[in-house]
Structures are given as C-alpha cells and as structure tokens.
Amino acid sequence: MAKKNGNLHTAKREKNDEFYTQLADIENELKHYTEHFRGKVVYCNCDDPRVSNFFHYFSYNFERLGLKKLITTCYKNQERDLFSQNDSEHAIYLEYNGDKNGDNIPNPEEIGIHHLKGDGDFRSKESIELLKQADIVVTNPPFSLFREYIAQLIEYNKKFIIIGSQNSITYKEIFPLIAQNKMWLGYKNGDMKFKVPEYYEERQTRFWIDEEGQKWRSLGNISWYTNLDHSKRHEEIILYKKYNEEEYPKYDNYNAINVDKVADIPMDYDGIMGVPITFLDKYNPEQFEIVAIRKDDEDNDYIYSFRTGEIEPIEGREEKRSAKLTTMSSDQFSMARISTEEYSSDDARRWINEQSEGHNGRRQEQICKNTHQTTAIEGMIKNAEGKINGKITYARITIRKIK
Numbered sequence: 001m002a003k004k005n006g007n008l009h010t011a012k013r014e015k016n017d018e019f020y021t022q023l024a025d026i027e028n029e030l031k032h033y034t035e036h037f038r039g040k041v042v043y044c045n046c047d048d049p050r051v052s053n054f055f056h057y058f059s060y061n062f063e064r065l066g067l068k069k070l071i072t073t074c075y076k077n078q079e080r081d082l083f084s085q086n087d088s089e090h091a092i093y094l095e096y097n098g099d100k101n102g103d104n105i106p107n108p109e110e111i112g113i114h115h116l117k118g119d120g121d122f123r124s125k126e127s128i129e130l131l132k133q134a135d136i137v138v139t140n141p142p143f144s145l146f147r148e149y150i151a152q153l154i155e156y157n158k159k160f161i162i163i164g165s166q167n168s169i170t171y172k173e174i175f176p177l178i179a180q181n182k183m184w185l186g187y188k189n190g191d192m193k194f195k196v197p198e199y200y201e202e203r204q205t206r207f208w209i210d211e212e213g214q215k216w217r218s219l220g221n222i223s224w225y226t227n228l229d230h231s232k233r234h235e236e237i238i239l240y241k242k243y244n245e246e247e248y249p250k251y252d253n254y255n256a257i258n259v260d261k262v263a264d265i266p267m268d269y270d271g272i273m274g275v276p277i278t279f280l281d282k283y284n285p286e287q288f289e290i291v292a293i294r295k296d297d298e299d300n301d302y303i304y305s306f307r308t309g310e311i312e313p314i315e316g317r318e319e320k321r322s323a324k325l326t327t328m329s330s331d332q333f334s335m336a337r338i339s340t341e342e343y344s345s346d347d348a349r350r351w352i353n354e355q356s357e358g359h360n361g362r363r364q365e366q367i368c369k370n371t372h373q374t375t376a377i378e379g380m381i382k383n384a385e386g387k388i389n390g391k392i393t394y395a396r397i398t399i400r401k402i403k
Contacts, residue, residue, distance in 0.1 A: 019194035019217065021140045021163060023053040030057065032187045032230045033161060036136065038066035043134035045122045046141045046149075048074040054138055055094065059106035062098050070096040071130055073120045091120035093130060122149065131156055136228070138162065147173045150225075154182070159228055161186060166221040169277055170395060172377050178280065179290040179306045179379040186224025187232050189281050193218040223281075236287050239267035248273075252387040254293050254374065255301045255314050256398055270403070272303065272314070274381050274396030288399045292378035294371040302371050303400070306379060311371060 044054040055072045062070060073093040095112040099105070118124045122131075122141070131137070131152070140163040141149040151173065153160050166189070168174050177183045196215045206218045241247075243266035248257040256272035259265050262279045272291060285307070292304040294311065301314035375381055379398055386393040 018197050018200075019140065019143075019219070020051070020196070021053055021192075021194060023056060025188075025192055026053055026057045029186055029188050029224050030138070030161065032232070033226075033228050034065060036159070036228045039068050040135035041069040041071065041133055042067055043131060043137050044070075044072040044139045045127055045131060045137060046074060046139040047072050054140070055096075058138070059096050059111075062096065062106070063104060067098070068135075069133075070094075071134065073116070073122075073127055073130060091116045091118065093120070122152070128152075128156075131158065134158060136160065143168075147171055150174060150177070150183070159226075161224060161226045161228060163192075164223060164225050165219070166223045166277070168225075169223075169280060170377070170380065170382065175377050175380055179292075181285055181307070183225055183227045184233060184283065184285075185280050186226045187230050189223040191218060191220050192222040234284060234286065235282070236284055237262065237265065237282050239265055241266050243269040249388050251381070251393070252390065254381065254386060254398075256293065256381075258386070258388055258393060258396065270401055272398050272400050274386065274393070274398055277395055277397060279397055279399065287402060289402050290379045291398055291400055293374050293398060294378075295374055296371045304371075304378065307402075 042058055044052060044058070047054050052072060052074070055070070058065070058067065058070045071093060074091065093114050093116060095114065096106055096110065097112075098110075100110050101107065116124075116126050118126055121127060135158075137153060137158050137160040143165050146164050146168050149162070153162075154177065160183075169178065174183075194217050196217050198215065200215055200217070202209075202215075203217070206220075208216050210216060241264050243257075247264075248259060248266060248269070250257050251274065254272075254274070256274050257269065259273050259275045262275060262282055265273065265275060272293065289305060289307045291306065293314070294302040294304050296302065302311050303314050304311050375385055381393070381396040381398060383395045384392050386396060
C-alpha cells in the first residue's frame with residue numbers, strides 16, 4: 001500500500017495537479033448559486049480540511065446558506081509540506097453541522113473529526129460512501145483526473161460546481177455532456193491565481209513568489225463547471241452583424257459557415273455555424289443549440305440535434321414535417337385529412353398525432369442507422385478537422401439558432 005501511495009504522490013507531482021483556490025474566487029463564483037444550497041449536504045472531496053478555502057467558505061456561511069451538513073476530505077500526502085501537515089497514520093474527514101454556541105463561528109469542538117482507513121482518494125470506497133450522502137459537490141479536483149472525476153459525479157447523479165481547465169471542453173468524455181446540457185460553464189471563467197506547493201518549479205511567466213516565500217501560479221484558461229442553473233446562462237447574446245458570403249465562408253468539408261468571433265455571429269443566418277470554443281462562456285440554450293453534422297452513405301448531409309435527439313436533412317427544417325406526411329399510407333393520410341378538415345374532433349387529432357409520431361420515430365431510427373458522424377467528437381470540429389479554401393481551421397463548436 002505504501003508503494004502504491006508513493007506512486008500516486010509521484011504522479012501528482014509530475015502532473016502539477018495541486019492548485020489551491022483563493023477564497024475571493026470561491027466567493028465570487030458561489031454567490032450566483034445561493035438558492036441551490038438551502039437544506040443540502042455539501043461535499044468537498046478534494047480539499048485538505050485544515051487549509052481548504054472551500055471548507056472555510058461553507059463553514060463560515062453555513063447558516064446564511066441554510067446548509068444541512070458540510071463534509072470535506074482530501075487525498076493524504078505521504079510527505080509533510082506546506083499544504084498537508086500529514087504526520088499522522090490516517091487521512092481524515094470533517095463533518096460540520098452548523099453553529100452550536102451562537103457565535104456563528106465554526107469552532108473546533110463543533111467540527112467532527114473522523115479518521116479514514118485509506119488515503120482519502122476521491123475514488124476510494126470510503127470517499128464514495130461519503131459522496132452518496134451529498135447533494136452538491138464543490139471543489140477543485142486534480143486537473144489530470146478531470147475525466148475520471150466528472151464520470152464519477154455523473155455515475156452517482158450528483159449536482160456539482162467544480163474548477164477545471166478549459167482544455168477539458170475538448171475531451172471526448174466531457175464535450176458530449178456539455179452538448180446534451182448535462183453540464184455547462186459557470187459564471188466566471190478565464191484568469192485565476194493559485195497558491196502552489198514548494199516543490200513546484202519556477203517559471204518564466206505567470207509565476208511569482210510573495211514576500212512570505214509562498215509560490216503562486218496564474219492560469220488564463222480556467223473554468224468553473226456545473227450542472228446547477230445560474231442567471232448568466234439565460235442572458236441572450238446581442239447579435240448585430242448581417243451575414244455575407246465573404247465574411248462567413250463555408251467549410252470545404254462541412255455544410256456550415258465559419259464564425260471567427262462570438263460577437264460576430266450573424267443575426268440573420270439560421271443554418272449551422274462553427275463558432276469558437278469561447279462561445280460556451282456565453283451559451284444560452286434557449287437562444288442556440290449545439291448540433292452535429294452527419295452524413296449518409298450517399299454523402300447527403302443531416303443535422304443531429306442534441307436538444308431534441310432528432311435528425312433532419314440539412315437543407316431545411318420544413319422538410320421534416322413533409323417527411324412525416326410522406327411516411328403515412330394513403331389511407332392514413334386520407335383519414336388525417338378527413339378528420340381534421342371535416343370533423344376536427346379531439347380524438348381524431350390525437351389519433352393523427354400518434355400515427356405521425358409513430359412513423360416519425362421509426363423514420364428517425366432508420367436515419368440513425370444510415371447516418372454516421374463526420375467529426376471525432378459530435379458537435380465539435382476539432383483542430384485540423386475543418387478546412388476553408390484548403391487551409392486548416394481552429395477548433396469550432398457547431399451551433400444553430402433556436403426558432
């Protein structure tokens with residue numbers, strides 16, 4: 001076990017996973033979610049409870065947020081350093097159930113300290129049992145384990161607000177969750193500064209040591225990821241530019257136009273657009289939807305909507321309605337026409353809808369079988385996948401307006 005833990009710690013050092021979030025950054029983000037916390041159990045499972053600013057925030061705001069319980073654990077380092085004074089035999093977890101003496105300060109006697117048999121790794125059985133108690137998980141997990149960490153949250157159906165690199169958006173395990181609106185970006189994204197351990201090597205840029213000898217790193221590609229709703233997600237992007245073929249060229253290999261800046265999304269174009277990854281910071285799922293481009297064996301183009309789960313010809317949405325009618329038999333179509341035009345009964349309309357939906361469902365199933373994805377990750381044109389006039393383009397997300 002000691003060897004395994006040592007290897008984990010070595011890997012952690014090599015990947016530079018330890019970035020310690022500042023209280024101000026936590027406060028600035030979490031103030032947009034206060035209505036979600038009332039009556040909930042919050043779990044911070046990648047935080048040394050003795051120094052964690054996440055624990056500090058939630059324990060000092062326990063009553064204001066109306067929390068039910070706060071639990072925090074962390075991976076137990078095998079070495080004593082600035083962040084984990086782990087000279088004991090066991091990792092620990094803390095439980096806080098709120099103020100007991102009326103001073104609104106989390107005193108040591110009010111915090112339950114419990115020993116863990118293992119090292120506190122979020123993947124351990126002990127940590128998973130604590131995870132099962134939680135309603136919302138809030139933390140800064142190891143960046144190198146982000147895929148695995150998100151997979152665990154999804155598996156156990158947990159709400160979360162976590163920090164990660166914006167590079168994670170392009171992971172094949174992560175982007176489909178964003179496209180399906182199972183997770184999205186938080187309120188604040190971009191630059192963030194972190195304390196880092198003593199063993200971090202000095203760098204030429206975005207690195208400094210303060211007057212007390214503490215090492216710091218700043219990163220410009222940090223995002224909060226969540227599946228909790230917030231107000232920014234419902235702000236519409238103001239569109240002002242008009243479409244023209246010169247400014248918005250089509251891809252050589254995809255039936256979509258390229259848009260270089262989010263601010264340049266044309267107001268009068270309803271087709272598929274390839275937009276920068278930064279679009280997700282302003283993504284309003286009521287204004288736009290992420291779509292995938294598919295093809296059939298005859299090289300015809302189709303649109304797959306993550307929002308509806310339907311596939312339609314890329315030429316236009318109106319064709320989907322006519323396709324429903326053409327799949328009906330002549331008798332069914334006649335019955336539909338007679339019922340709606342002559343009788344207009346609720347029963348007849350219900351029957352027509354059921355028949356139409358049934359045929360459309362079978363048609364959708366057939367289209368799914370006969371079409372294939374055109375990009376490595378559906379809904380995204382990755383670097384070097386797209387070409388315009390023979391030149392390779394940057395990574396893009398494929399979207400269209402919602403009518």
